[in-house]
Amino acid sequence: MSARRWRLAAAAAAAVVSTACGSCAGDGRIPVVIYSPHGRDQLTLLEHAFEAGRPDVDVRWLDMGSQEVLDRLRFERVNPQADVWFGGPTTIFDRGLRDSILAPYRPAWARRVDPRGVGPDDAYFPVYRTPAIIAFNSRLVPRSKAPHDWDDVLAPRWRDKVLIRDPVASGTMRAIWGLMILRGMRTPGDTAPGMRWLRRLDGQTRSYTLNPAILDQRLARGEGLVTLWDLPDILISRAKGMPFDYVFPRSGTVVIDDAIALVRGAPHPDAARAFIDYVGSAEAQLLAARKVYRLPARKGLSPDSVPDWVAEVERDMVVARVDWATLARETTGWMSYWDRHVRGSGATER
Amino acid sequence: MGVLLALVLAWLVVYPLLLVLVEGVRGGDGWTLEYVRAFLGRATEWRALWASIWISLATVALSALIGVPLAFLLARYDLPGARILGTLVALPAVLPPLVGVLAFLFLYGETGFVSLLVQRVLGLTDPPWRLQGAGAILLVHAYSMYVYFYLFTRAGLATLDASLVEAAASLGAGPRRMLWRVTLPLLRPALTGAALLTFMTSLASFSAPYIFGGGFRVMTTQIVATRLNGETELAMVETVSLTLVALLALALLRGSRADDSLAGGRKGAAPAAVPIRRPWLRVGLAAAGWGLAVVLLLPHLTLVLVSFVPLGTWTIEPIPPAYTLQNYVTLVRDPVRARPLLNSLWLATVATGAAVTVAVAAGILSVRRRVPAGRAIELLLALPWAVPGTVFAIALATAFSVHAPWAGRVILVGTLWILPLAYLVRDLPLTSRPILAGFRALDPALDEAASSLGAGRWRALRRVTLPLLRPALMAGASLAFVTAFGDFVTSIMLYTYDTRPVSLEILGSLRQSDVGVAAAYGVVLMVISAAVFAVGAERGTGG
Numbered sequence: 001m002s003a004r005r006w007r008l009a010a011a012a013a014a015a016v017v018s019t020a021c022g023s024c025a026g027d028g029r030i031p032v033v034i035y036s037p038h039g040r041d042q043l044t045l046l047e048h049a050f051e052a053g054r055p056d057v058d059v060r061w062l063d064m065g066s067q068e069v070l071d072r073l074r075f076e077r078v079n080p081q082a083d084v085w086f087g088g089p090t091t092i093f094d095r096g097l098r099d100s101i102l103a104p105y106r107p108a109w110a111r112r113v114d115p116r117g118v119g120p121d122d123a124y125f126p127v128y129r130t131p132a133i134i135a136f137n138s139r140l141v142p143r144s145k146a147p148h149d150w151d152d153v154l155a156p157r158w159r160d161k162v163l164i165r166d167p168v169a170s171g172t173m174r175a176i177w178g179l180m181i182l183r184g185m186r187t188p189g190d191t192a193p194g195m196r197w198l199r200r201l202d203g204q205t206r207s208y209t210l211n212p213a214i215l216d217q218r219l220a221r222g223e224g225l226v227t228l229w230d231l232p233d234i235l236i237s238r239a240k241g242m243p244f245d246y247v248f249p250r251s252g253t254v255v256i257d258d259a260i261a262l263v264r265g266a267p268h269p270d271a272a273r274a275f276i277d278y279v280g281s282a283e284a285q286l287l288a289a290r291k292v293y294r295l296p297a298r299k300g301l302s303p304d305s306v307p308d309w310v311a312e313v314e315r316d317m318v319v320a321r322v323d324w325a326t327l328a329r330e331t332t333g334w335m336s337y338w339d340r341h342v343r344g345s346g347a348t349e350r
Numbered sequence: 351m352g353v354l355l356a357l358v359l360a361w362l363v364v365y366p367l368l369l370v371l372v373e374g375v376r377g378g379d380g381w382t383l384e385y386v387r388a389f390l391g392r393a394t395e396w397r398a399l400w401a402s403i404w405i406s407l408a409t410v411a412l413s414a415l416i417g418v419p420l421a422f423l424l425a426r427y428d429l430p431g432a433r434i435l436g437t438l439v440a441l442p443a444v445l446p447p448l449v450g451v452l453a454f455l456f457l458y459g460e461t462g463f464v465s466l467l468v469q470r471v472l473g474l475t476d477p478p479w480r481l482q483g484a485g486a487i488l489l490v491h492a493y494s495m496y497v498y499f500y501l502f503t504r505a506g507l508a509t510l511d512a513s514l515v516e517a518a519a520s521l522g523a524g525p526r527r528m529l530w531r532v533t534l535p536l537l538r539p540a541l542t543g544a545a546l547l548t549f550m551t552s553l554a555s556f557s558a559p560y561i562f563g564g565g566f567r568v569m570t571t572q573i574v575a576t577r578l579n580g581e582t583e584l585a586m587v588e589t590v591s592l593t594l595v596a597l598l599a600l601a602l603l604r605g606s607r608a609d610d611s612l613a614g615g616r617k618g619a620a621p622a623a624v625p626i627r628r629p630w631l632r633v634g635l636a637a638a639g640w641g642l643a644v645v646l647l648l649p650h651l652t653l654v655l656v657s658f659v660p661l662g663t664w665t666i667e668p669i670p671p672a673y674t675l676q677n678y679v680t681l682v683r684d685p686v687r688a689r690p691l692l693n694s695l696w697l698a699t700v701a702t703g704a705a706v707t708v709a710v711a712a713g714i715l716s717v718r719r720r721v722p723a724g725r726a727i728e729l730l731l732a733l734p735w736a737v738p739g740t741v742f743a744i745a746l747a748t749a750f751s752v753h754a755p756w757a758g759r760v761i762l763v764g765t766l767w768i769l770p771l772a773y774l775v776r777d778l779p780l781t782s783r784p785i786l787a788g789f790r791a792l793d794p795a796l797d798e799a800a801s802s803l804g805a806g807r808w809r810a811l812r813r814v815t816l817p818l819l820r821p822a823l824m825a826g827a828s829l830a831f832v833t834a835f836g837d838f839v840t841s842i843m844l845y846t847y848d849t850r851p852v853s854l855e856i857l858g859s860l861r862q863s864d865v866g867v868a869a870a871y872g873v874v875l876m877v878i879s880a881a882v883f884a885v886g887a888e889r890g891t892g893g
Contacts, residue, residue, distance in 0.1 A: 033847055039862050060847050063858045067578055068842065075747040081764040081846055095580065169578045207482065210561045213860040213868075214455070221461045237863055240661050332580045339575050340394045 029058035032271045035069045035263075036061055036086040041236070042292040049287055050278050057271045066092050066171055073101040073263060080265040083272035086127075086279065089171040089256045090117050091328050093124040096261070105262040105273055109280035112298045116324070117257030124261035126297040127279055128232075128288070131248070131255045131317055132176045135234045136226045137219055138245035146226070149250040150180065153226060154200050162204045163224035165215050168335050172230040172256060178327045179254040179320060181334055191334060195342055203346030216242060230256075235293035235309070248313075252320030257297065352721030355711060359730040361758055362775055366745035367737065371590060373748065385583040389591065398572040399591055402553055405487060405568060406599075409552040410545050412492040417499025417544070423639065425507040428625045430636050436504070437884050438643045443497040443829070444879035445649055446836045448856050449872035451557050452865065453649035454481065454490060456656060463652070466668055486562035491552050493646070498551070499544040505784055505825040506540030509791045539787035546603050547783060550735035553596055556839060569595075570738055589741050596736035600729075650876060657869035677870040690855040691874065697851060698834035701773030702781075705830050706823065708774075709782040713789035713819075714811070718797070731782035734775050739839035746772050747843055769841065769849045773834040780833055781826035788822025828886030832879040 036043055040063060047059040064072070066088030073082060073096060085096065096102050097119060104122040117126030134153065136146045147153045153162060167173035180201075181194030206224045209215040212233055218224055220242050231246065238244045260279055266272050278284050282301055288294035290307050303311070375381055389395050423429070424436045445453065457464050460477040468478045480486075510533070518532045534541070556570045563571060569592045576585040626632045655670065657677055664670040681687055712731055716724030734742060750762035750771075762768040796818065800810040816823065838853040845854055852875050859868035 031847075037861075040858060040864075041862060062845075062847055062850065063861060064842075065861075071843065075751055075843070076764050078751045078753070079761045079764040168575050210557075211860060213863045213865065214452070214561070216863045217452075217455070217865065218459075223460045240863065241663060242863070335579045336576075336581060339579065340392070 027058070029056055030268050030271045031058045031060050032084065032268055032275055033082045034059065034061040034084045034086050034275070035072060035082045036063060036084075037066045037069065038087045038292075039063055042288060042294070045287065045291055046279065046284060049284065050275060053278070054271075054274060057274070059275065061086075065169070067169065070096055070099075070101075074099055077101055077265070080263055080267065082263045083266040083268050084275055085124075085261045085263055087258055087260070089130075089175065090119065090124065090126065090259050091174075091324075091331065092171060093119060093259045093261060094328055097123045101264055103262045103264040103266065103269070105276060107260075107273075107280050108277045109298060112280070112300060114257075114297065114299070117259065117297065119259070119261070124259040125276075125280065126257040127260045127285075128258040128294040129255050129297050130172065130258050130295065131231045131313070131319075132172060132179070132228065132253045133231050133234065133246040134226065134249055135219070135229050135244055135246040137222055137224075137243055139243035140222050141225050143245060143247075146245070146247055148247050151251075153228070154197075154204060158226055159204050160206050161225040162201070162206060163215055163218055163227045164201075164205050164208050165212060165227070165229060166208045166210060168339055173228070174331055174335060175254045175256050175327070176228055177335065177338065178331050179322060182323060182326065183251075183320065191337070195338065198338060199342050199346045201346065202342055202344065205346070208343070219244065231295070231313070232293045239293070248317050250318065252318040254322055255317075255319050258294075352715045352719075352723035352727065355708075355715060356723040356726045356730065359708075359727060359778075362771070363730050363733050363778070365758065366742070366749035367593070369749050370586065370741070370745045373586060385587045388584055389587045394567070395572070395588065395591075398567045398569045398588075399595065401484075401567060402569040402592065403595060405484060405491070405559075406549050406552040408488055409491040409495055410548045412488060413496040413548045414499050414541075414545065416492060417496035418503050418541070420496070420642075421500045421503035421507060423635065425504050427635070429632070429639060431640070435639050435643055437880075439646060440497055440501060440883050441650060441880060442494050442646055443501075444832060444836075444876050444883060445494065445653075446853065446856065446872045446875040446879075448557065448838060448853065448860060449653060449868055450494070450649060451490070451561050452860075452868070453652045453656070453872075455561075456652045457648055458489075463668070464648075481562055483563070483566050487555075487558050487566070487568075490558040490562060491555060493649075495548045495551055498547045499541070501825050501829065502540040502544035502547075502784060502787075503537060505821045506537040506787070506791075508821045509788060510536055536791075539790050540784070542603055543783040543787055546600065546732065547735060547779065549599050549603075550596055550779075553592065553599075554735075554738035556738070556740070570740075573738075573740070589738070593737055593741065597733075600732055600736050653869050653872050653876065656865060657873045659866050659869075661864060661866055674866075677866040680867055681870050681874070687855065690850050690852045691871075693849050694835050694851040694853075694875075695878075697770050697773060697849060698831050700770045701777050701834045702827055702831040704770075704774045705777035705781040706785070706827050708778060709785040709826060710816075710819075710823075712782055713785050714815075717786060717789035717792075718794065728782070728786065731778050731786075733779075735779040739776060739837070740843070742775060743772060743840045743843035746775070763844070764846055766846070766849055768844045769846075769851070772840045772844050773837060776837065776840060777830035777834055780829045784822040784826040784829075785819065788819045792818055824886040828883050831882050835879060835882075836875055 034043070043061040043063060047061065050059055051057060062082075069085055069088060070092055073080075073085065076082065077099075085093070085102070093102070102119070102123045106122045107125055110118070110122070110125060113126050119125070134147055134150075147155070147158065152158075165173050167177050177198065180197050181191050184193030184197055185191070186193070207218075209218060212229075215227060215229070216237050219227055234244050234246050260276055262269065262272055262276060280298060282298065282305075285294075285296040285298045285301065286305055286307075289296055289310055293309065295310060295313060296306070375383065375386070420439060424432050424439070429435065456462050458479075458481050459465065460480060462481075465477050465479065468474075469476075472478065481489075514532060514536065515528065518528050523531065554570060555568075556574070559566070559568045559571045560574070569588060573585050573588045573592070576588060626635065656664075658673045658675070659670045660672050660674040660676060663672045709731070712727050715721045716727050737745075746768065747763055749759055750768060752759045753761050762771065792815065796814055797810055800814045801807075805813065836853060837851065838857070841851045841853055842857070845851060852871055856868045856871045856875075859865075859871065
């Protein structure tokens with residue numbers, strides 16, 4: 001390469017770098033950085049709605065799994081980049097609390113939500129409720145033939161037709177696994193019946209999928225017919241045209257409290273608090289319910305204003321009694337046992 | 351100078367890993383071997399480790415079987431369209447992570463094109479296979495990693511001295527004897543480099559085993575499962591075990607390469623392409639070559655197809671029922687969504703430039719001047735491949751999250767610079783392997799000739815050494831750029847809002863089941879990567 005070409009290449013590289021860095025600077029608004037697993041649709045929605053009321057704030061979100069939020073916040077403890085942790089089951093917020101990455105903040109709407117989901121010393125507050133459900137491909141399975149309870153999924157006709165989101169990585173799946181073990185317990189600590197149930201489920205399972213997107217694809221393409229998953233994700237996919245439908249298990253389901261918290265050492269705490277206040281407001285709760293199928297944690301919303309699907313869910317959903325303290329304490333051990341001894345062992349047993 | 355470079359590399363490569371190792375054996379109160387014992391006592395851990403090892407060995411064998419003959423065929427024989435073919439067969443390297451795997455699902459999954467076709471043709475009621483288990487992993491590995499053997503062998507063949515081949519021929523060596531006694535020994539640095547890269551990449555490979563593994567566990571998937579489950583210390587021990595295997599492989603492969611100086615002089619040009627005289631053979635080979643190219647391109651074509659499919663329309667039909675440009679429009683219209691592309695461009699550019707500079711410096715110091723620290727430098731440069739990307743990300747995040755300048759630690763986490771630094775570390779083996787091999791194949795006499803003719807050090811480097819190294823530089827730089835450009839495993843831990851790269855945007859779209867937009871990003875990523883490779887191949891081999 002000639003000297004001229006070298007110079008040209010160097011100039012091009014410099015141009016790429018400088019244009020990229022030039023736009024790093026903000027536009028004078030206060031940036032609020034949010035780490036959240038809630039996904040583009042919901043985050044864009046709330047970003048625009050919030051910025052409409054606070055033109056001086058620039059909401060910037062990064063979309064990631066709730067386990068990744070925890071990991072990142074741990075690493076960034078010495079140089080926090082995020083202001084708000086928005087989304088994830090309260091059990092994972094508890095781990096964040098132990099790693100002291102949360103700062104207490106009592107939002108304006110604190111008294112409107114069930115105190116069961118509130119973290120110790122106001123560390124986090126529940127924003128949405130996420131029920132687990134049984135979902136199926138509605139184009140290939142008529143609603144009347146779909147399984148209507150957890151045990152129905154073990155029927156011979158669903159053998160090799162069940163798709164499962166990798167349970168170790170997912171808060172929803174961990175909660176379902178926990179429920180299966182808890183409800184099988186006759187004496188405290190007796191996990192054998194639950195594990196036996198999960199082994200039979202493993203025998204029915206066609207495959208464990210890496211992420212919800214692949215789960216959606218395979219379910220839509222009929223590579224499996226039934227899955228256990230959470231309500232908002234199925235409703236969103238259905239609204240986007242996926243052939244999905246769901247049932248609430250008759251014997252009762254687990255409902256996860258989905259929380260929000262202020263990050264310790266947040267660079268812009270005031271704007272962060274304003275955002276947290278907004279997310280739990282009646283306006284934002286209804287917006288999320290209407291547009292992205294989030295079940296409000298806030299109580300006392302006027303019945304006329306909530307969308308129909310919320311009323312339907314409140315009518316049909318049977319909530320199982322769950323010992324959350326045991327769940328929070330034991331899940332890690334259970335999942336580890338399941339991963340090592342149950343996963344992949346059901347096929348040989350049947 | 352040599353010591354200085356070795357120290358900088360040690361600070362970048364080894365120091366963060368040591369810090370992680372320390373965390374692995376330190377419990378809440380003091381040192382503990384509890385987790386090491388837990389690891390050693392579990393049969394599942396041993397099984398996963400063994401699976402990692404044999405899968406990697408099989409991947410090396412398969413990749414060599416595809417890549418080396420292909421490189422010979424395209425570099426040595428005058429086939430119709432050999433130039434285009436030569437670029438096409440390198441394309442598996444530009445299939446972006448995540449969406450690439452998705453393309454495999456659309457093709458060979460249970461309701462994929464190929465599976466459906468086979469099912470229809472054979473009149474089967476069930477899908478002919480399941481893309482699952484060790485076989486599926488090996489398929490994906492061989493598909494994506496033979497490129498290392500292919501590129502390295504081509505680079506090696508391009509610097510091969512025709513006069514040696516001719517000398518052997520005039521001494522009466524037949525083609526077979528020539529291959530075993532002349533060509534392959536001369537190619538040994540390139541082949542060892544490729545084997546090492548393939549072994550390490552396969553050992554560190556995560557998406558393929560995770561998505562296609564089913565119940566079959568390798569160590570990387572085991573580590574992630576353990577980490578996700580919150581058993582951080584056990585995961586650290588698992589990581590250390592995997593790293594040890596990799597280091598062992600590194601030591602074995604380096605030990606086997608006793609006399610590098612074999613590739614002594616390069617006086618003449620590379621051997622000219624051999625024309626194939628028999629027409630049927632010519633047609634047959636060309637057809638086989640193009641057939642292979644089509645098979646290799648199927649995942650890319652699938653990705654392009656998917657990028658034109660509107661959301662939620664393609665479910666149980668064999669081919670998409672509707673098409674749209676909307677996915678691309680989305681990507682261009684919204685500045686927030688176009689941004690990651692610019693980010694990835696500048697991050698990869700910076701990292702590649704730095705990695706090439708370091709590799710050239712290492713070549714001069716270790717191969718040319720034979721400084722005492724040379725061996726250490728080369729080892730340090732190869733080391734990052736011995737460590738899974740995730741682990742490096744954790745290590746860098748650990749090392750650079752403390753402000754202690756006296757201990758060589760500053761806070762980089764959360765800043766712009768941690769990501770280019772991570773890419774640089776991951777790129778080091780990619781640039782240094784071919785460039786060091788290139789330096790070895792260079793005749794030091796040329797450099798001496800330049801200086802005896804009055805050229806200064808820089809002038810000799812710029813006018814003699816670098817032009818001669820061009821194939822190696824281009825091979826290294828294009829691999830490094832493409833790797834950094836599409837990187838996923840390191841980025842996911844270290845990116846910030848201002849440096850969010852394309853792969854994370856793809857992940858975000860996938861999380862929303864926006865397969866079309868994810869595929870559109872994937873296509874853009876692929877086109878840019880392919881362009882870089884094409885330029886690299888053009889400038890590197892052509893002229």
